Amino acid sequence: MIKRNFLLLMASGQLSREEALECTRCRHACHVMLYSDTKSQLFGKFPIRHIILMQMRFDGLLGFPGGLVDPSKETLEEGLTRELSEELGLPLPISVEDHVESCFAPPSSPPFSSPFSSRLMLHFYVKKIEEEQIREVERVAASTATDHGQEVLGMVRVPLYTMKSGGGLAHFLSHSFIGNARSQLVSSLLRFNMASLEELRKALTRSQEIHSQNAESLRAALSLTGAQRKQL
Numbered sequence: 001m002i003k004r005n006f007l008l009l010m011a012s013g014q015l016s017r018e019e020a021l022e023c024t025r026c027r028h029a030c031h032v033m034l035y036s037d038t039k040s041q042l043f044g045k046f047p048i049r050h051i052i053l054m055q056m057r058f059d060g061l062l063g064f065p066g067g068l069v070d071p072s073k074e075t076l077e078e079g080l081t082r083e084l085s086e087e088l089g090l091p092l093p094i095s096v097e098d099h100v101e102s103c104f105a106p107p108s109s110p111p112f113s114s115p116f117s118s119r120l121m122l123h124f125y126v127k128k129i130e131e132e133q134i135r136e137v138e139r140v141a142a143s144t145a146t147d148h149g150q151e152v153l154g155m156v157r158v159p160l161y162t163m164k165s166g167g168g169l170a171h172f173l174s175h176s177f178i179g180n181a182r183s184q185l186v187s188s189l190l191r192f193n194m195a196s197l198e199e200l201r202k203a204l205t206r207s208q209e210i211h212s213q214n215a216e217s218l219r220a221a222l223s224l225t226g227a228q229r230k231q232l
C-alpha cells in the first residue's frame with residue numbers, strides 16, 4: 001500500500017482542478033482515458049480485462065484524445081467534450097467527476113517553453129464506458145470524425161496482458177508518448193486497479209530493455225539508408 005501511494009505521488013507536482021485553474025496565464029489542455037471492462041480473450045487464452053483507448057497522433061506519438069481548452073470561454077469539461085466530438089466524431093460528455101489530476105507539462109513538451117511562451121497546464125480525466133460504446137467510438141472515429149487522417153491517425157487499444165514471448169504491455173510502453181501521457185497511463189492503471197504494481201514494474205523494466213534493442217535496430221536502419229545512398 002505504501003509503495004502504491006509512492007508511485008501515485010511519483011507524478012509529482014500534482015494540483016487540484018481548482019488550483020490549476022488559478023494559473024490564468026497558462027495554456028490549458030485536457031485529455032481523457034476512455035475505458036471499459038471486457039470478458040473477451042486474445043487467442044481464447046489471454047484475458048484482455050480492460051479496453052483502454054489511446055490514439056496515434058499526427059506527430060507519430062501516442063496520446064489520449066483531447067486538446068487545448070480556453071477556460072475564459074468554456075469550462076474545461078465543455079472544451080474537452082468539444083475536442084472529443086472532433087477527434088472521435090460523437091458526443092461523449094465529460095464531467096467534473098471524471099477529473100483525476102492536473103499538473104504542469106514536462107518542460108520538453110511542445111509548445112516548447114521559452115521565456116516568452118506561457119506554461120502549459122495538463123488536466124487529465126478518466127471515464128468508464130460500456131464495451132459497446134468503445135466499439136462505436138472506434139467505428140465512428142475511423143469513418144466520420146473530422147480529425148481522422150489529419151490530427152488523429154487512428155485509435156489504438158492498450159494491451160494489458162503479457163504473453164510468454166514477452167509481447168504485450170512492455171512493448172506498448174516502450175513506444176514514444178506525447179507529454180506525460182505514459183505516466184498518465186501508468187498511474188491510471190494503478191489508481192483504477194487495472195494492473196498490479198509488480199506487473200507494471202516488470203513491464204517498465206522490460207520496456208527499457210526493448211528501448212535499447214530499438215536503438216540498435218534504428219542504427220541498422222540508418223546504415224541501410226547510407227548504403228542505398230552510395231548506390232544511387
Ligand SMILES: O=c1[nH]cnc2c1ncn2[C@@H]1O[C@H](COP(=O)(O)OP(=O)(O)O)[C@@H](O)[C@H]1O
Binds near residue numbers: 064
Ligand atoms: O495524452 C496526452 N497527455 C498529456 N499531454 C498531452 C497529451 N496529448 C497532448 N498533450 C500535450 O498537450 C498539448 C496540447 O494537446 P493537443 O496536441 O492534443 O491539442 P490541440 O490538438 O488542441 O493542439 C500538446 O502539445 C502536448 O504537450
